[in-house]
Amino acid sequence: MEKELLSYELFGMEFKNPIWTASGTFSYGLEVAELYDLSELGAVVVKGLSLKPRKGNMPQRIVETPAGMLNSIGLQNPGVEYFIENILPKLRKYDTKIIANVFGENEEEYIAVSEILDKAEGVHGLELNVSCPNVKKGGIAFGSDPQVLYDLVYKIKKVTKKPLLVKLSPNVTNILDTADACVSANADGLVLINTLLGVAIDVEREKPILSTITGGLSGPAILPIAVRMIWQVYSKYGSKVPIIGVGGITTIQDALQHFLAGAIQIQVGTANFYDPYSPLKIKECLIKHLRKKGYDHFTKLVGKAHQMIIK
Amino acid sequence: MIVDIKAKILENRFISGKTWLMRLEAPGIAKYSKPAQFIMVKPTTEESFDPLLRRAFAIADVVGDEVVLYYDIHGRGTKVLSERKSGEYIDVLGPLGKQLFPEDYNSYILVGGGIGFAGLSFLMKYLREKGKKFVSLYGARTKEDLSMIEWIKENGFDVIYYTDDGSFGRKGLITQDLESIIEENPGSALAVCGPTPMMKAVAKIAKQKNVPCYLSLETKMACGIGICIGCVVKDIQSDNYVRVCYEGPVFEASEIEF
Numbered sequence: 122m123e124k125e126l127l128s129y130e131l132f133g134m135e136f137k138n139p140i141w142t143a144s145g146t147f148s149y150g151l152e153v154a155e156l157y158d159l160s161e162l163g164a165v166v167v168k169g170l171s172l173k174p175r176k177g178n179m180p181q182r183i184v185e186t187p188a189g190m191l192n193s194i195g196l197q198n199p200g201v202e203y204f205i206e207n208i209l210p211k212l213r214k215y216d217t218k219i220i221a222n223v224f225g226e227n228e229e230e231y232i233a234v235s236e237i238l239d240k241a242e243g244v245h246g247l248e249l250n251v252s253c254p255n256v257k258k259g260g261i262a263f264g265s266d267p268q269v270l271y272d273l274v275y276k277i278k279k280v281t282k283k284p285l286l287v288k289l290s291p292n293v294t295n296i297l298d299t300a301d302a303c304v305s306a307n308a309d310g311l312v313l314i315n316t317l318l319g320v321a322i323d324v325e326r327e328k329p330i331l332s333t334i335t336g337g338l339s340g341p342a343i344l345p346i347a348v349r350m351i352w353q354v355y356s357k358y359g360s361k362v363p364i365i366g367v368g369g370i371t372t373i374q375d376a377l378q379h380f381l382a383g384a385i386q387i388q389v390g391t392a393n394f395y396d397p398y399s400p401l402k403i404k405e406c407l408i409k410h411l412r413k414k415g416y417d418h419f420t421k422l423v424g425k426a427h428q429m430i431i432k
Numbered sequence: 433m434i435v436d437i438k439a440k441i442l443e444n445r446f447i448s449g450k451t452w453l454m455r456l457e458a459p460g461i462a463k464y465s466k467p468a469q470f471i472m473v474k475p476t477t478e479e480s481f482d483p484l485l486r487r488a489f490a491i492a493d494v495v496g497d498e499v500v501l502y503y504d505i506h507g508r509g510t511k512v513l514s515e516r517k518s519g520e521y522i523d524v525l526g527p528l529g530k531q532l533f534p535e536d537y538n539s540y541i542l543v544g545g546g547i548g549f550a551g552l553s554f555l556m557k558y559l560r561e562k563g564k565k566f567v568s569l570y571g572a573r574t575k576e577d578l579s580m581i582e583w584i585k586e587n588g589f590d591v592i593y594y595t596d597d598g599s600f601g602r603k604g605l606i607t608q609d610l611e612s613i614i615e616e617n618p619g620s621a622l623a624v625c626g627p628t629p630m631m632k633a634v635a636k637i638a639k640q641k642n643v644p645c646y647l648s649l650e651t652k653m654a655c656g657i658g659i660c661i662g663c664v665v666k667d668i669q670s671d672n673y674v675r676v677c678y679e680g681p682v683f684e685a686s687e688i689e690f
């Protein structure tokens with residue numbers, strides 16, 4: 122029954138359900154595998170991988186904010202080679218799709234990591250995190266300059282046959298500019314959205330709380346922003362460009378908003394922190410919702426909220 | 433085994449100072465809990481996600497099927513927690529924490545500061561059960577903040593108390609007699625939980641005296657289960673950040689930067 126309602130073919134493979142876990146909010150999956158069977162998930166997007174190991178930022182790295190949190194983990198990770206040798210063999214035992222999240226400090230690094238992951242058995246797709254500062258371009262994020270982004274995606278497309286998703290940064294004036302760049306460069310799908318930049322100040326000590334001053338805002342607070350950006354991109358491209366929705370999803374209602382705005386698959390992020398079972402709960406509730414509405418497949422929901430508007 | 437359960441609140445009452453006591457009916461957690469482990473508690477009721485994150489609390493005691501917490505009202509989450517009523521159900525995840533106090537010493541010196549004592553109380557019971565020798569030190573600003581006195585008496589333990597203002601026990605800092613206590617108890621390991629400045633002071637004395645010093649750390653945690661990488665401390669040997677919730681919460685003082 123679950124399969125009939127929830128499975129979907131995308132990028133030439135079958136996702137058993139549209140519920141994924143978001144990068145950086147699920148480590149490499151193995152910790153949560155102590156709680157439940159990862160085969161329950163449509164896909165696991167692993168924590169961002171770079172060419173060399175990265176130590177990450179000094180504490181304090183997280184702070185709770187109204188209906189959300191800021192993080193400045195600093196992309197701590199053991200490096201792509203370590204991941205492939207020591208973590209991936211354990212992770213690919215689960216019957217779920219594994220998506221590798223990729224980042225680099227410059228174009229060459231992005232390309233090198235993507236090349237390595239292209240050959241890694243059990244990695245089903247790549248997700249580019251383009252919210253990182255481009256060290257060679259004065260620290261401006263790759264994801265905020267459409268031309269830089271186009272070049273990056275175009276070059277990575279050449280080194281991998283695996284599906285290439287680009288995870289867009291919401292810290293831009295017009296999300297369509299960067300979405301267009303990715304579509305022109307033949308990205309296979311767009312992931313919307315990464316975290317928003319924020320600052321939190323300790324009013325007693327009269328200084329910023331995070332060691333890096335700024336951090337990425339995630340959680341329920343960003344839901345309407347994610348839904349708006351999905352809405353904009355779906356309005357332009359419809360079902361021609363697969364959109365993976367992420368941002369502020371805790372409950373089935375949140376997930377439904379993502380689908381109705383145009384997401385074909387969704388990712389649960391920060392909610393894993395306060396309820397690690399939330400992806401499974403959302404899945405159960407999605408089945409119930411589809412039955413209640415009399416839909417024979419979840420794709421009936423996708424982009425449906427546009428129907429009133431688009432002729 | 434880690435379980436996520438709805439635990440029945442059996443009691444939730446004010447003790448003294450800023451401290452409250454919560455007793456939870458949580459057989460699945462009680463059965464597997466060990467000293468230095470903690471649980472992640474969702475302060476709000478099921479429908480509410482404000483405040484958002486769960487809060488970490490040490491398992492201060494286990495009595496049959498019950499898990500006992502001692503918590504200080506600190507900010508919004510603990511305020512909301514203090515407003516929960518007995519008979520209600522509350523979401524708790526645990527027991528958490530993998531690297532705990534080592535068990536292979538014959539004797540221990542326990543040093544607990546303020547609410548940090550709740551991170552050692554279960555260890556006292558455990559050590560007594562195992563027939564190990566131990567000395568316990570408990571310090572706080574003032575008598576009201578020594579909120580586990582009642583528990584200590586009920587359980588028949590001997591503890592040396594310290595208060596900054598002399599309102600109970602010895603006047604002064606918990607570290608003032610530590611050197612001589614270490615000398616009087618050769619071969620002991622220190623087990624410490626409390627505010628960072630206190631833990632630093634204890635670790636410094638331990639280093640001078642060349643005795644092992646195990647700290648139970650309480651960093652800011654978003655998840656408690658190893659998936660956010662937020663709760664880290666620096667491991668000196670590898671020069672890498674390690675997760676307190678997953679690689680800890682107990683570390684030998686000389687192994688980490690804190």
Ligand SMILES: Cc1cc2nc3c(=O)[nH]c(=O)nc-3n(C[C@H](O)[C@H](O)[C@H](O)COP(=O)(O)OP(=O)(O)OC[C@H]3O[C@@H](n4cnc5c(N)ncnc54)[C@H](O)[C@@H]3O)c2cc1C
Pocket residue numbers: 185470483485486487488489490491492501502503504505506507508509510511547550551649650651652653654681
């Ligand atoms: C392993 C562990 C065991 C703990 N055991 C106990 C205990 O037995 N009794 C007790 O009273 N307290 C304990 N604490 C501290 C307790 O978690 C915090 O006091 C509590 O989270 C504060 O929440 P708040 O909403 O009242 O404060 P806020 O300041 O509103 O909290 C904001 C955020 O910061 C975090 N935070 C704030 N202070 C601390 C702190 N000191 N340590 C860790 N996170 C903090 C909160 O979890 C929350 O995410 C423990 C912490 C850890 C990590």
Ligand SMILES: Cc1cc2nc3c(=O)[nH]c(=O)nc-3n(C[C@H](O)[C@H](O)[C@H](O)COP(=O)(O)O)c2cc1C
Pocket residue numbers: 143144145146168169192194196222249250288314315316337338339340341343367368369370388389390391392660
């Ligand atoms: C602690 C933390 C770490 C994250 N790390 C990454 C990362 O490594 N790569 C990435 O592309 N996104 C990362 N993200 C962003 C999330 O994947 C997600 O896009 C964002 O949090 C919004 O979704 P949410 O509101 O459901 O959390 C991270 C988010 C958090 C909270």
Ligand code: FES
Pocket residue numbers: 652653654655656657658659660661662663664675676677678
């Ligand atoms: S609190 Fe999330 S990794 Fe430790």
